[in-house]
Amino acid sequence: MKKIKEYSILIMSLCIIVFFTECKSNSSPGEIVFIENGKIKLGFEKETGKFISFSDVGHSYEFIERNMVKGLPWEVNFHSSSAGSGSNSGIFPTKFSFSKSNELTLNLEWEGFEGMIELKVKAEVSLDPDKALSYWSIKAEGIKGNLIKSIDFPRIQGIKNLGDEELAIPTWMGSLVKNPRESLAASNAKVKRWSWSYPGSLSMQLIALYNPNLTGFYASCNDSLSFAKDFAVTLDTLNTLEYKMINYPTFDSTLTSYHSSYEAIIGSFKGDWITAAELYREWGTKQKWCDNSRLKNELSPSWLDSTALWIWNRGESDNVLTPAVELKQKLGLPVNVFWHWWHHCSYDDYFPEYFPPREGRKSFQNAVESAQEEGVRCIVYMNSIQWGDSSGSWKAEGAQPYSVKDINGKMRSHAYNIFTGNSLTNMCMATEFWKNKYSSLCDSAVNVYQTNGVYMDQACLNRMCFDKSHGHKIGGGNYWVENFGNLTQQIRATVSDKTRPILAGEGSGENWIPYLDAFLTLPVSRERYAGVTNTETIPFFQAVYHEYALTYGSYSSLVTPPYDELWPKEYAPKETEQLLDADFNKQFLMEQARAFVWGMQPTIANYHSFLNSERAEEIDYLLDIAKLRYQALKYLLYGEFCRSPQTDYPEEEIKISKLSIYAGRKGKSVTTFNKKVSLLYSGTWKAKDNSVGIALASISDDNLPVHFSINSEDYKLSGKGKIYITTTNGKELLGSYSNGLINVEISLQPRGLCIVEIVPSV
Ligand SMILES: [Zn+2]
Incomplete structure (x- = not known):
């Protein structure tokens, strides 16, 4: 195995980074335009187009610390043809406008950039009619003559600490990081950032940041064509997170515009990484791959x-x-x-x-x-x-x-x-x-x-x-x-x-x-x-x-x-x-x-x-x-x-x-650690014939009693059926169930293995 190393977004020295941090429309400071679908509500500052409110309506939870939002929901990073200057120069849009094409869709437009009068940045943000999801796309016009290194979009700042946080990332198989802000804060790097490339180090296009007992931030993308992009989270000095998806237009100064062929997805969910996987699976398994x-x-x-x-x-x-x-x-x-x-x-x-x-x-x-x-x-x-x-x-x-x-x-x-x-x-x-x-x-x-x-x-x-x-x-x-x-x-x-x-x-x-x-x-x-x-x-x-x-x-x-x-x-x-x-x-x-x-x-x-x-x-x-x-x-x-x-x-x-x-x-090829690990492992799988198999593996030196109760509806099974257990000695009937209630009580021998099968009656 070779570790994948992605340096590209960290190599800033040869690029001029253009920040668009302020702009003006005709609105007063603090006024917000919202779109809402009964599940989530998104709010943009009318004056500037900053994304300053994202709430999970059902759980009355606001994800964003408004005061921490310093920038627009996008950033264009130009590559300097005069490489080596290393300087930052800011150019700002002087005009922002918005409109709603329907109740669920907001169109945002920034223009009047000093020094780049042709440039227009347009974003469309729409809400799913049924789910707690929103879809974001971006278009940059008037870019001819410039080399764009990346377009960060969406860029969501000020994400508050959910408490007891977990971050799930599909790093090939998948990683779960507990209290990710602590790990980021402990980093010695000047910019406390994790970023992952897709396709590649990310096997799927999502990251999920959640408190299983509260709510979760779901960030994804619906690109079915494998375009290069990165996903990144950055911790700021006041413990809020910035999430961004980094898009890579073709590096070609003759292009007049860039329009992503996919949408970024931002949503909320209640649950854990399995809930996020189920949400993603609805989309992923319908794709041509x-x-x-x-x-x-x-x-x-x-x-x-x-x-x-x-x-x-x-x-x-x-x-x-x-x-x-x-x-x-x-x-x-x-x-x-x-x-x-x-x-x-x-x-x-x-x-x-x-x-x-x-x-x-x-x-x-x-x-x-x-x-x-x-x-x-x-x-x-x-x-x-x-x-x-x-x-x-x-x-x-x-x-x-x-x-x-x-x-x-x-x-x-x-x-x-x-x-x-x-x-x-x-x-x-x-x-x-x-x-x-x-x-x-x-x-x-x-x-x-x-x-x-x-x-x-x-x-x-x-x-x-x-x-x-x-x-x-x-x-x-x-x-x-x-x-x-x-x-x-x-x-x-x-x-x-x-x-x-x-x-x-x-x-x-x-x-x-x-x-x-x-x-x-x-x-x-x-x-x-x-x-x-x-x-x-x-x-x-x-x-x-x-x-x-x-x-x-x-x-x-x-x-x-x-x-x-x-x-x-x-x-x-x-x-x-x-x-x-x-x-x-x-x-x-x-x-x-x-x-x-x-x-x-x-x-x-x-x-x-x-x-x-x-x-x-x-x-x-x-x-x-x-x-x-x-x-x-x-x-x-x-x-x-x-x-x-x-x-x-x-x-x-x-x-x-x-x-x-x-x-x-x-001289030392083995390093020793101690780790507290589970003595029992379980995995549950549904077969095409609609039966469910629960694989159990004990690594204990002692007998291990295993008891669980499940509701057949949780696995979309009929209310009655039979329960079997298979070990290396063979398969036997453990019992039957009715009224949808499945109770299993077994004892695993030291290092015992079994498959508990739930076979619903047709
Ligand atoms: Zn090549």
Whole structure:
């Protein structure tokens, strides 16, 4: 996994930022024009057009601290052609006007800009007739002759503290930050801001800030075409937040106007991140990315759906395929392989010099073939955008012209490999050169080496490229995802279907649902790479798109990190892939429990057969999960996410290990934390046949009583039916229910697993 780094909005030094902070209309100060739909009420200052009131009518809650609104609900940031001046110059609209085209729609217009007399900024804000949502669009006219870096809209200032706040962000899988203002305040940065790029680091277009007992601020967007944009929250000195969506028009001074092809959405909701996910799902699942889902339309080879367990191992085939074949025999269900470090070059160094495999062509081919004879398939790592700029092929193949260029014409290069210090450079997805190169690599992987597909590292991200020679729109636009789609089409047209290959990718993102067969969602094991912070992983992406996108993957491991044998010998740790301290066993159980109840295909990293005896309890737990899950695929692979019933979730403090393959140089590849975690995990899924499955996983050493009561209406089930329980010992009738009241009382054994099924009578 590579961390996505987005610097673009922080690099201000070469831009002239134009602030529009004041303007005048014929109204008196303090007068407000409102629109209201009975659910929410929006108010703009008549004199200036500032957005100074947003209230949740039902809960009589005002989100905005009026005195803190200093600016207009938008901001245009021009790029200075005289780069390097670094100065700020303000130009101001001298005139503001508004009109209502109907009761629910307000049109706002700013004009008379000093120094830019042609410029007009128009915004339309309309309310949903039925929901607590509003839709915002913007148009900037008279921009010819200027280079626009970004247009921030909407820009909502003065968002008050809701108290006991939670911030839910779909960072690939999803993050939940408790008391986000505290975390922002603790930041050392001058501007206390978090921003996330979409598509890419955000898998969906929403953020939700809420107090579950009060109300919530819902910010979203209805772009179905994958245009580049950022979402940002900034904390000011008086503890109010600014929210903004940052739009990127094409970087072209000949454009006369910019009009977003989508609307931003601002609304309120009562509930939590699951409520926000449900709200978003209503829109998201109606978009073409779901119509064209590979999972839903059964476009992926059936072996992928049938995968009971993934092994993610590294190195030559005897360290990868051999243990997988052994584990498949032990499990008795399909085990497949996610394979790193098989390639010729050392990792993060001389990509894309992947071929021939490091163990040699014949050895690799024989190993792949004999694993396939045993029913074990493999997908191989190849980075989807990176080229090592110290490699021989970089020069020999003339890669440089086809690399991504930033707004200043510089390449995007980063040295991930701390041992060699060699950097990798982003290639532009919109160039035929890179698509041809990458699809020829896939051709080799599948057609020559007979693998079962490719894992495309760094797949779910978006880069803005400013290279005019590439033929795509400059800077902002939606060419990246579109060209990723073209790349996958080209690969699928190139590779033979003989081994029924798949394309998997890093991260998750709604935009990639039609293109990738499987999404690697590592945040399920977040603590392994991020340690313990106030951010918790939530299955946000799965809550919206589970039945449309297959997710798998985990850093979950019982051994110390491996070290690429092709890296410098002097930095190699003494022991690699040796038993981790038993103190960390429960972390492994927790990760596997989460993946199970959150509807992912289970994965173990760095598996070796000595773990069967050395870590028998943990391996048995994983195999039991794989077996039980296999009996409940209609829920855990194909089901729709539902809220789990309320029950007691006892907690325990456990030891957490943070691991890094790149810590070797400093001599310490494992860092220890303590964390209070739940001993019981639950995930609830609705199948197409309308039955509901509740997956429960205990990681407790003791028996755990589980009791919950639910109302059948909450899951849109009929008022009577039967309740079953499935464990690895089989399925049995637990009881029946009537009058819509479902009571479940069971006791889970130590590290017990089960699926409680509610099957309504027809
Ligand atoms: Zn480009």
